Amino acid sequence: MNLQSILGNFALILFILTILTGVIWFLDVFVFAKQRKLVADAALAEYDARREKLSAEGLKLETSNREELKANLMRQPAWIEYTGSFFPVILLVFCLRSFLYEPFKIPSSSMLPTLLVGDLILVNKFTYGIRLPIINKKVIEINQPQRGDVMVFKYPKDMTLDYIKRVIGVPGDKIVYKDKRLTVNGQEVSYKELPDFLDEERLTYAKHYEENLLGVHHEILNDERAPTYVPGVHEFPHSELCTYDLDGFACTVPAGNYFMMGDNRDNSADSRYWGFVPDENIVGKAFGIWMNQNVITNLEFKKLKRIGSFQ
Template sequence: MNLQSILGNFALILFILTIFTGAIWFLDVFVLAKQRKAAADAALAEFDSRRAKLSAEGLKLETSNREELKATLLRQPAWVEYTGSFFPVILLVFCLRSFLYEPFKIPSSSMLPTLLVGDLILVNKFTYGIRLPILNKKIIEINQPQRGDVMVFKYPKDMSLDYIKRVIGVPGDKITYKNKRLTVNGQEVTYKELPDFLDEERLTYAKHYEENLTGVHHQILNDERAPTYVSGDHYFPQSELCSYDTEGFTCTVPKGHYFMMGDNRDNSADSRYWGFVPDENIVGKAFGIWMNQNVITNFDFSKLKRIGSFQ
């Protein structure tokens, strides 16, 4: 599922703004402010000398004029005030977004019923390791993605797009999906049937199950009308590790890669179609919903119950 692509690469734009405003801020602190102070000191010394001379001649002068002159001389130019002043805010946003948490919006239904269209979620950027902004290169190892995690990553076929899916297979796993049922490393995944789910976007019902993915319980949907086979040419990097037939497929996850699937199993473009997700594409772990867009745009306050963590 495509999450968002703001102006092509929002992280790069934020980085450029941070550098630009930061350069002006440092220029002002270490150069321009000192120049203004030196010019102010010289002008005030001349002002004091002239006032002393006039005072000696018996003229009484207003003391407030000196403070007004000082404030005027030390005031930042407008171009500095309206650029450099944004630097601390932009720097804080850049650091929070790059190393701690990043917000995303869910635009499609491929993760139903876990995530609805319009859910505004938060992604933990450090749980899978600290990465350099823009380059997305991991510099500090912390944790590895686990089966059942809901993960945001760069779409392998277009790195400008962020996708969100559930981790089904980690490196070395053998994943089999036959007749819409999963088997992981020879262990059949168990399912508990739930009442049918109404997809409010499509106005259709889907079969609704609780899936126990090697100890991680979460909900999935199946469309009985959809075929069991995976359509397409099945050509992607290391596709030789997968075999497809009319009942589904079997894939062995290569080292440093992950197999991802949407919870809305028959309405999700995922690893079944475009292949494995390499570690360098990982953005972070989705862990909570902080709002749903319909609360803001349509005043649908029933969606407030969406706020919170999810599995």
């Protein structure tokens, strides 16, 4: 793993910070604090002996000086105070992000119209099982991804990148995409035409449909100018399970893998191009929008109405 990969892996950075601040916190509680107490006790004993001697000679000392001396002797050094004190906060954030919920920002238009560029979303990290942070190894099985779920996963060709797409096929499914229409296990997916969609980023219109993916209703876009075939070289693990022609493609999803597609069908790099998503690449299930970046940067308050669940 090179430096750029490490800097791009926030979970790893957070883990390292948790370990470093945790070590300092534990050392202070179980080692340094005890050492400070020993030094303080010795200094206070000397102070008390001197005070008793002076008192015997008829001099009276202020008791507040003793408390001030004790506080100074027991005070944490600045480097411990500013590092160890962050440990509980960093630990809490690390646990929340690793096992419960993690925020992501939508960087592209591949999931239009469901998710806009700049949407800030939340991902449930435990829906599909409890995984160890950093290595992403599943240790507790809970649920399996279902057709229609919007899922975040590690890009198979670069595990440092997080992608978000919709689950179209689960293990064993036969996915056929011909003339920009889906068939799953021989059952044709139904479509309801909606008014054309304006892509505000590209300033272009696209054909807009409500897709019924075997009971899961969601919206998709099609670009009439885009070809029906899938261009490019289709070389990826289990690519022998897919066939391509001028009208589209057909794939059978292998065990332990998922077939993903963007809702913006003609502007999405997905399983059609780079293949299946293995179970070990899964990050979690996207379930809600908590803000759109343009509301913050460009004061586009109309996008506040997008806040909430999109499932």
